[in-house]
Amino acid sequence: MSLTLAQFNNLSQEVAIAQLLICCTSSVWANKIANARPFADFDALLANSDAIWDEVQTNEANLLEAFDGHPQIGNVASLKEKYRNTQDSAAHEQSGANDAADDVLEALAKGNQDYLDKFGFIFIVFATGKSAQQMLDLLLARLPNDRATELANAAAEQNKITRLRLSKLLGNA
Template sequence: MPAPSPPADEPVGRPAGRRPPGLTRFNTAPASSVTTALLSCCASPRWARRIAAHRPYPDVDALLAAADEASYDLSAADLDEALAGESSPGLHPAAPPAAHTALRAAHAAYEASFGHAFVICLHGFRPDEQPDQVLAGIRSRLGNDRDEERVVAADELRRLARARLTHVLAHVWANHPAGGDSGRPDSRPDSPSVPV
């Protein structure tokens, strides 16, 4: 019987219990720096404070599990804050003007229906696949009622936070002793998610 595949939002190809240099720095940095860096992954202050408060983490898997648990525990107000901190994914500037127009119209329709930016985790998709994923996601999710869409958006936000946190640990905290520029919420690590 073959081993089950990891979930789509799980990093692949790394052994369990991994402890990259970024995690050591994350565990030992001042709480304010860590909280600010976490806010670049998810704009819920309660989510960020909760993860920062439970340091040190023995490995990345424990940190990601804590991030997931904190995401599942977001109150309605926390989710509103987190969604307010998001921006809808765009297209590469070289995309045809008609594609930009179509995407702007789709985002406007989504935001008018649900009152927040469209969020989708594009981790695992090649850059050339991402525009189609965004448009297909918006079209599909516009059929949801408000309650259904909050559940979907919350899960996409959880997956985004997880992918961003993995990116921050591997690429920012691993290379900068104090977390570098990742501490600013406006320097969100977009590579696993947005923009496209």
């Protein structure tokens, strides 16, 4: 569903919150954004979203609620489906690339489970435009971090995802 900003500003509170929860499943964030309406323009919405997210992310329960809105990338079959048609423009076609891709997907599934086991929440990353190998590299780079660092990293990635979803909701993407 794509809305104009005027339509979004005029939604009932209940419907606005429901639309916002599609962008980010933090109920505190969604309620605060809905209460901050009307917005003069899309940039004002994003600025408010960023400011409210800065407040919301100080509470771990709010973060975990937002993270729970993402599916866990842990199933090799679902990873294969996700990346089946993804092509990195810099990649060179080589024999055995399909086998390498399966290895990457299996490593990504294992890494995601290792991440969940270590931190207690799923690996959150702004995945748009990233290949499976890039995702794996990011996951492996973040896995040695402590939990506080990863909460902050995941919160920053969540905000990028939320901004993209707001853009899509309002037809700006």
